[in-house]
Amino acid sequence: MSSYSATGIVLSRTLLGDNDRIITVYTKEYGKVSAVAKGARKAGSRLSGATELFTSARLLMAKGRSLDVVSQCEITESFQVLRHDLELMARATYLCELLDHTTVAHDHTACDRLYDLLMGALYLLQRAKSYPDGVVHAFELHLLAELGYAPVLEECIRCGERIEEGSASISVLQGGLLCREHRHVVRDAELLTGEALLLLLQLRDQEADTILHLSPNPRITAEIARMLRRYISVRIDRPLKSIAFLDEIRHTGA
Numbered sequence: 180m181s182s183y184s185a186t187g188i189v190l191s192r193t194l195l196g197d198n199d200r201i202i203t204v205y206t207k208e209y210g211k212v213s214a215v216a217k218g219a220r221k222a223g224s225r226l227s228g229a230t231e232l233f234t235s236a237r238l239l240m241a242k243g244r245s246l247d248v249v250s251q252c253e254i255t256e257s258f259q260v261l262r263h264d265l266e267l268m269a270r271a272t273y274l275c276e277l278l279d280h281t282t283v284a285h286d287h288t289a290c291d292r293l294y295d296l297l298m299g300a301l302y303l304l305q306r307a308k309s310y311p312d313g314v315v316h317a318f319e320l321h322l323l324a325e326l327g328y329a330p331v332l333e334e335c336i337r338c339g340e341r342i343e344e345g346s347a348s349i350s351v352l353q354g355g356l357l358c359r360e361h362r363h364v365v366r367d368a369e370l371l372t373g374e375a376l377l378l379l380l381q382l383r384d385q386e387a388d389t390i391l392h393l394s395p396n397p398r399i400t401a402e403i404a405r406m407l408r409r410y411i412s413v414r415i416d417r418p419l420k421s422i423a424f425l426d427e428i429r430h431t432g433a
């Protein structure tokens with residue numbers, strides 16, 4: 180049985196027998212892999228911390244016939260700040276589940292960039308104060324771009340007319356903006372306010388640190404949250420479990 184090492188972030192985990200876990204990890208080197216962490220649920224196991232959600236760890240894995248087995252681990256970042264704040268934890272959990280659902284196992288395409296994208300978002304979330312959803316939406320937009328689903332936010336997807344400042348329309352199904360003329364010919368065209376469009380462009384284009392200082396109007400943040408929810412939901416095969424938790428947290432402002 181051969182071994183390999185990888186640096187990865189735990190995206191999800193399930194129980195196996197009385198003492199073990201199966202973890203799904205997004206690794207910088209190999210993309211998404213699943214592995215058995217034997218004894219991870221035993222008290223005092225050195226694997227228990229490394230199998231917590233959104234922990235980043237250096238892992239040594241042994242190739243198995245069906246599933247690989249974690250043989251050694253060393254936590255590189257446990258994101259304690261996120262674990263002690265429900266509002267941030269809900270968002271971190273969502274980011275992990277979203278990456279899990281939009282990638283397939285052992286796909287190396289852009290795996291180093293996707294790993295860095297998630298790590299960067301988790302680090303940024305730890306510092307988010309006024310607008311943690313800004314980190315979430317920036318992650319969503321960058322992830323969509325990596326997957327080839329980036330919404331077109333500069334021009335009409337039908338005729339290429341440049342969309343200048345002000346309200347526009349967007350088609351979630353067709354993936355971008357529509358000019359005044361073409362919004363009438365696309366069935367699911369919906370209004371996108373100029374402020375929402377501007378915020379989307381800021382979240383997509385600005386430096387990570389700048390996003391932390393944004394403090395947009397709640398009406399606008401709700402508008403882009405709804406739009407991106409629909410945009411993503413039509414591009415994944417099943418609903419994300421973490422959404423209910425995230426919505427509850429957003430609603431109560433915990």
Ligand SMILES: [Zn+2]
Pocket residue numbers: 335336337338339340357358359360361
């Ligand atoms: Zn047009």
